[in-house]
Each structure stands twice: as C-alpha cells, then as structure tokens.
Amino acid sequence: MTAGSDEPGGPAQAELRVPGRGAGLRDVARHRFLLKLLVDKEIKVRYRGSVLGLLWSYVKPGVQFIVFYIALGIFLGLEQSDRNPDGLPNYAIYLFSGIVLINFFSEALGNASRSIVGNSGLIKKIYLPRELFPVSAIWVSGIHFLPQIVILVVACLFTGWSPSILQLAVAIVGFLIAAFLATGLGLIFGAINVYYRDAENLVDMLLMVATWASPVLYSWEMVRRQLGDTALSIYMLNPLTVSVETFHYAFWLPTTDQQFALPPGFLPVWLPVALAVALFTVILGQHLFRRLEGRFAQEL
Amino acid sequence: MALAIEIAGIQKRFALRHTRSLKETVLWLLKGRKGDLSKTFAALNDVSLTVEEGETVALLGFNGSGKSTLLKHISGVMLPDTGTVRTRGRVAGLIEVGAGFHPDLSGRDNVFLNGAILGMSEKDIHRQFDSIVDFAEIGEFIDTEVRFYSSGMYLRLAFSVAVHTDPNVFLIDEILAVGDEPFQRKCISKIKELAEAGKTLVVVSHDLELIGQICRRGVVLEKGRIVHDAPVAEAIAHIRGQ
Ligand SMILES: Nc1ncnc2c1ncn2[C@@H]1O[C@H](COP(=O)(O)OP(=O)(O)OP(=O)(O)O)[C@@H](O)[C@H]1O
Ligand SMILES: [Mg+2]
Numbered sequence: 001m002t003a004g005s006d007e008p009g010g011p012a013q014a015e016l017r018v019p020g021r022g023a024g025l026r027d028v029a030r031h032r033f034l035l036k037l038l039v040d041k042e043i044k045v046r047y048r049g050s051v052l053g054l055l056w057s058y059v060k061p062g063v064q065f066i067v068f069y070i071a072l073g074i075f076l077g078l079e080q081s082d083r084n085p086d087g088l089p090n091y092a093i094y095l096f097s098g099i100v101l102i103n104f105f106s107e108a109l110g111n112a113s114r115s116i117v118g119n120s121g122l123i124k125k126i127y128l129p130r131e132l133f134p135v136s137a138i139w140v141s142g143i144h145f146l147p148q149i150v151i152l153v154v155a156c157l158f159t160g161w162s163p164s165i166l167q168l169a170v171a172i173v174g175f176l177i178a179a180f181l182a183t184g185l186g187l188i189f190g191a192i193n194v195y196y197r198d199a200e201n202l203v204d205m206l207l208m209v210a211t212w213a214s215p216v217l218y219s220w221e222m223v224r225r226q227l228g229d230t231a232l233s234i235y236m237l238n239p240l241t242v243s244v245e246t247f248h249y250a251f252w253l254p255t256t257d258q259q260f261a262l263p264p265g266f267l268p269v270w271l272p273v274a275l276a277v278a279l280f281t282v283i284l285g286q287h288l289f290r291r292l293e294g295r296f297a298q299e300l
Numbered sequence: 301m302a303l304a305i306e307i308a309g310i311q312k313r314f315a316l317r318h319t320r321s322l323k324e325t326v327l328w329l330l331k332g333r334k335g336d337l338s339k340t341f342a343a344l345n346d347v348s349l350t351v352e353e354g355e356t357v358a359l360l361g362f363n364g365s366g367k368s369t370l371l372k373h374i375s376g377v378m379l380p381d382t383g384t385v386r387t388r389g390r391v392a393g394l395i396e397v398g399a400g401f402h403p404d405l406s407g408r409d410n411v412f413l414n415g416a417i418l419g420m421s422e423k424d425i426h427r428q429f430d431s432i433v434d435f436a437e438i439g440e441f442i443d444t445e446v447r448f449y450s451s452g453m454y455l456r457l458a459f460s461v462a463v464h465t466d467p468n469v470f471l472i473d474e475i476l477a478v479g480d481e482p483f484q485r486k487c488i489s490k491i492k493e494l495a496e497a498g499k500t501l502v503v504v505s506h507d508l509e510l511i512g513q514i515c516r517r518g519v520v521l522e523k524g525r526i527v528h529d530a531p532v533a534e535a536i537a538h539i540r541g542q
Contacts, residue, residue, distance in 0.1 A: 014388055016306060017386060017388070018376075018386055019374065019385060020377065020379050031416075033422045034416040037409075037412055040409075044409070121399055121400075122399055122400050122417065123377075124399075125372075125377065125393070125400075126375070126393055126399055127393070128417060128419075196325075295379075297378045
C-alpha cells in the first residue's frame with residue numbers, strides 16, 4: 001500500500017487492486033517503520049510519568065531474584081546442601097533462569113491476545129495489516145525481557161558462570177521457540193478474542209498452567225521419577241518445556257559442576273521438534289488469523 | 301480516464317445482535333453452521349459504483365443509510381459478503397480524524413505515528429513534517445502531550461497529517477466541521493486544492509452547502525441502495541425532497 005507514495009500528485013500507474021487483503025506476516029516486514037513506531041509508543045506510554053522509566057524493568061526482576069535467593073534458597077532450604085542432598089545447586093539461578101523466560105512468554109502471549117481488541121479504535125477505521133498489533137506486542141515483551149537477562153547474567157557471573165558457545169547458541173534457539181510460540185498463539189487468541197472475549201480469560205488460565213507444566217520450579221528428572229519415560233516424552237513435546245530447559249542449560253548448568261544431565265535426546269531430538277512445533281504454530285496462527293480478520297472491523 | 305474505484309454489486313449484511321451466548325454458538329455449530337448465528341440485515345444492497353480518477357463524489361443520505369459502511373469497503377477496512385471492490389493507487393481514509401492518535405504521546409510522536417498509519421514512509425514524514433506543523437498552526441505545542449491540547453488543536457493536527465499523506469484517493473467522512481471558522485475555511489480550500497490537483501475524492505457530509513462547493517457528482521444512498529447518481533446539485537435537490 002506504500003507504492004507510488006514518492007510521486008506526489010502523479011497519476012497512479014498501479015493497477016486496480018482489491019483493498020483490505022493483506023499478505024499476512026509478510027506485510028509486517030514491509031511495514032517495519034510503522035512496527036517500530038508502534039513498539040516505541042507502547043514503551044513510552046507504559047513508562048509515562050515515571051521517574052525511573054525503563055529502569056523499573058531492571059529493578060523488578062532484580063528484587064525478584066533477591067527474594068528467591070533469600071526465601072527459597074536460604075529459608076526453605078531448597079538449595080542443595082548437606083541437609084538437603086537431593087536439592088539443586090544454585091537453586092535461585094535455576095529458578096530465575098526459567099522464570100525470566102516464562103515472564104517473557106506470559107507477557108508476550110497475554111498482550112498479543114489483547115492486542116486486536118485493544119486497538120479496535122484503529123482497526124475499525126483505517127486499514128493496515130492487523131498482524132502488526134500482535135507482532136508489536138511480542139516485540140515490546142522482547143524489549144522488557146532484555147533487562148531480565150542482564151540481571152540473570154549478573155547473578156550468574158557472581159556464581160562462576162562460564163558457558164560454552166554451544167550453550168549460548170542453544171539458549172538463543174530456546175528464546176526463539178518461546179517467541180514463535182507466543183506469536184502463533186497470540187495470532188490465534190488475538191483473533192478469537194474479537195468474537196469471544198472468553199479467549200482472554202482462557203489465555204490467562206493457560207499461562208498459569210504453563211508455569212507449572214514446564215520445569216521452572218522443579219527439575220525434569222522429577223517428572224521421570226514420578227511418571228516414567230513415556231510421560232517424560234509427552235512432557236518434552238511442550239515447546240515451552242524445551243525452551244525453559246535451554247535456559248537451564250545455558251545459564252544454570254555452567255554455574256554448577258556440570259553434573260546434571262539434559263533430558264535424553266534433548267539436543268538432537270527435542271530441540272528441533274520444539275522449534276518445528278513453534279513454527280507450525282506460527283503458520284497455523286497466521287492462517288486462522290487471516291480467515292478471521294475479514295470481519296474484525298464489524299465485530300469490534 | 302482510468303478508473304480509481306470500481307465497486308461491482310456488493311452486498312454487506314450485519315448482525316442485528318452481536319452478543320451470542322455459548323449455548324447459541326454450540327447449537328449453531330452442532331447444526332452444521334447452517335444459516336446465520338443471529339438475525340442480519342443488509343447495510344449495503346447490490347451497490348455498484350465506478351469513480352474515475354480525479355472525480356469528486358459526494359455520498360449523501362440519511363443517518364444509517366450506509367455511507368460510512370461504503371467508505372469502509374473502499375478503504376479495505378471491511379470486506380463485502382458478495383461482489384467486488386477494487387481501487388487504484390493509495391487510498392487514505394479519513395473515516396474519522398484522530399483515529400490512531402494517542403493522547404499520551406507528544407504532538408510530534410503522533411505526527412509520525414499517524415503519518416505511518418496512514419501509509420506515509422519515514423522519508424515522506426520527515427520531508428513534510430514542518431509543513432504539517434505549519435498547517436495545523438500548532439507551533440510550540442508540538443512537543444506537548446496531545447491530551448493537553450484543546451479539542452480543536454487536536455483535530456487540526458490530525459487533519460493536517462491526513463491532508464499531507466498525499467494518497468491517490470481520498471475518503472472523507474464527516475470531518476469538515478473541524479476547528480474554528482478560519483481553520484475550517486483553510487481545510488476546505490485545502491480540499492479544493494486537492495481536487496484541483498487531480499485527486500479522487502469521496503466525501504460524506506451532511507453539510508449540503510459545503511458539499512455542493514467541493515464535489516461535482518452526488519450519489520444518494522437510501523437503506524443501503526444507491527437511489528440517485530447525478531451532478532451534485534441534482535442529488536442535493538433529491539435529498540431535500542424536491
Ligand atoms: N459493525 C456493524 N455491525 C452491525 N451493524 C452495523 C455495523 N456498522 C454499521 N452498522 C449498521 O449499518 C447501517 C449503516 O451504517 P453507516 O454507519 O454506514 O450509516 P451512515 O450512512 O454513515 O450514517 P450517518 O449519517 O449516521 O453517519 C446502520 O443501520 C448501522 O447500524
Ligand atoms: Mg456515517
């Protein structure tokens with residue numbers, strides 16, 4: 001839709017086209033400038049009138065980490081010690097590295113699911129690729145995720161963190177898995193939310209389950225010990241489990257003596273499977289979104 | 301002359317009641333999705349209209365006759381149930397000024413955001429920025445948050461961005477009553493200027509005097525059908541019941 005804008009007043013050479021039919025996520029790539037402005041807007045509006053501004057997104061996870069460290073590690077004794085030999089070493093790091101990822105995923109999916117209804121004023125009046133709204137919601141969450149990673153890395157460095165290149169690369173893939181999954185599901189629930197506002201509540205519930213259905217608070221070995229190998233395989237099919245595990249692998253494991261194993265077949269099987277599932281979700285999400293978007297303007 | 305807008309036999313039905321209970325939905329799905337989930341009516345009924353490049357068309361009709369709905373089909377915000385709509389070049393809809401303005405952002409940020417929303421490139425906006433601010437006569441308030449603007453100032457800036465987007469087809473819905481008297485005159489002369497520059501205009505307004513000055517052709521809608529299509533003076537006479 002931007003063609004011809006460089007020739008003011010000139011008659012359009014363009015041919016007749018059907019308006020309102022977008023090219024899906026490809027349109028988002030073509031509207032990068034608008035995407036950037038939408039993301040900037042979210043960030044500016046969120047921290048409007050606050051003195052600390054974006055600094056808040058460092059303070060909050062920082063305090064969160066300290067609370068975990070003291071309450072769970074020291075008071076509850078979940079940390080591995082002589083009294084608790086079954087515990088995980090550096091439990092606070094273990095917990096926090098999973099939590100930052102779940103935080104990102106929750107914020108991304110929650111906001112993407114609300115993004116269409118939240119921008120109804122625009123969507124009802126002006127045509128623009130509507131995928132921009134869920135995608136910008138994911139992007140904003142990515143920006144909020146950065147400070148948390150900084151806090152995590154600082155905490156890791158204090159405990160003698162020395163990751164390998166492979167571990168870092170795997171963590172990046174893990175992050176992409178979470179981002180793609182949130183994009184795909186965000187497109188789906190964002191579109192359904194226009195018709196049935198129940199979708200929002202469903203997402204909130206799913207996100208609560210997500211924290212417990214992935215190895216954030218406990219370790220994957222407990223799943224195998226309690227439920228067996230088949231259950232573990234099903235458990236590993238959840239891309240979020242894999243994603244969280246990549247963060248343990250990259251941030252927590254190198255702070256320990258590297259004695260803890262990854263789930264069997266993690267790198268050769270589960271990581272590619274999770275990436276494939278996440279990408280499939282994006283394709284499915286985009287397909288569903290495009291089927292439903294034609295009636296957005298009249299239903300909002 | 302080439303066609304700018306081609307609308308061929310479109311129909312649009314809306315639900316009379318949008319809320320539906322889970323029970324209704326489940327029953328509807330079980331019955332194999334037969335029929336509509338709720339009662340509908342035709343907001344646009346067998347509408348066909350072609351507009352040539354450079355034409356200035358007024359859409360006239362009483363409240364609820366389907367004018368805004370038709371504009372939304374031209375801009376692509378809505379898709380017809382049957383029939384086709386095709387347009388040539390960039391279409392900018394001023395369906396409502398200020399859609400896309402965010403009250404918590406400064407005037408400057410809003411110019412960029414709204415310009416990009418209306419389809420301007422980054423380069424276009426930079427090039428036009430001063431001209432936008434001048435036209436709106438906002439001056440030093442450009443870095444103030446828009447929620448502190450008076451409602452007239454807000455509309456001026458929004459209108460100014462919109463007229464600077466330089467599309468091929470301009471859709472204007474009820475926005476001519478913007479600002480104070482001098483600014484209104486300025487808007488109108490700007491719109492006339494656009495028309496003279498060969499832009500295609502489709503204008504909806506209940507201000508028949510004004511529309512008579514701006515447009516040459518008048519199309520009258522009644523309950524979602526085109527009932528009259530003639531030079532604007534005749535169309536206005538039709539609307540007034542003469
Ligand atoms: N999203 C929608 N869902 C259901 N009905 C709608 C929707 N949008 C418009 N309508 C109905 O379609 C009809 C035409 O509406 P429209 O807004 O096009 O009228 P209009 O000619 O612009 O009127 P006005 O002069 O008051 O602006 C009205 O009866 C309106 O209630
Ligand atoms: Mg209207």
